Amino acid sequence: MQRETKQRKAIRRAITDAGHPLSPAELHERASDEVEGLGIATVYRNIKALQEDGWLAMVELPGEPPRYERAGKDHHHHFHCRSCDRVFEVDGCPGNLKSVTPDGFKLEDHEFVLYGRCVECAA
Amino acid sequence: MQRETKQRKAIRRAITDAGHPLSPAELHERASDEVEGLGIATVYRNIKALQEDGWLAMVELPGEPPRYERAGKDHHHHFHCRSCDRVFEVDGCPGNLKSVTPDGFKLEDHEFVLYGRCVECAA
DNA sequence: GTCGTTGCAAAGCGTTTGCAGCCTA
């Protein structure tokens, strides 16, 4: 990644402003506000480039298309609201992982997703 | 679902024999051993029918195509081996979920995936 | 001016659907 185009700038800004993980389509929609005619292929290409650059991190939830957030955050997990479909960050970790790992298996990593209603939708 | 065709029988058997979740492609491959010329569309249609029938359960892991296992098992999670790409069942649950749920959020469900090396690949 | 980047359109890939013929009950 070498040049700072207006498209790339808009995509960066969309991620930064969102505050929660965005899908490629959401990212395209938001960045299009700033750059008219932005192509979806450009969004995908920049997602890849920004990931390789270590600026962007992929958030994969079961059964969901991938979303993206700023990289470099502390270890965290996600809460997926079934009502508004938004994804929120959750600090902390339940721990206790070793105790459920089968004997002989080598645990390297884990993912962990909460489902329910966010504070707005629970009201 | 009303008729017991040889295709459906083969698909049921493939799931039962596997002992771990299978992707549609794996299911097609295994069931094809028993029924020559089995169409992939038939596999997908039966996956849907068997799910609606409550016989089959979908296992969705982050960033992975869906896999399927027998329904009706006790609450469990999965271990995904990064070496052989197989998915194993893990009994138990780390608990402690309430403590990481943000205030005001209503927790309804959770998913939880371990990554690493299975006992065979760790050797 | 160079060559990384872009938009468009075509190609991929996994999944779904329309349809005519098949076969279970």
Next chain:
DNA sequence: TAGGCTGCAAACGCTTTGCAACGAC
């Protein structure tokens, strides 16, 4: 024999890629 089920091929939705033009440096 009826109509659920199947295989095939076309259609889909999302993502990737080829290509000629564009524009950041």
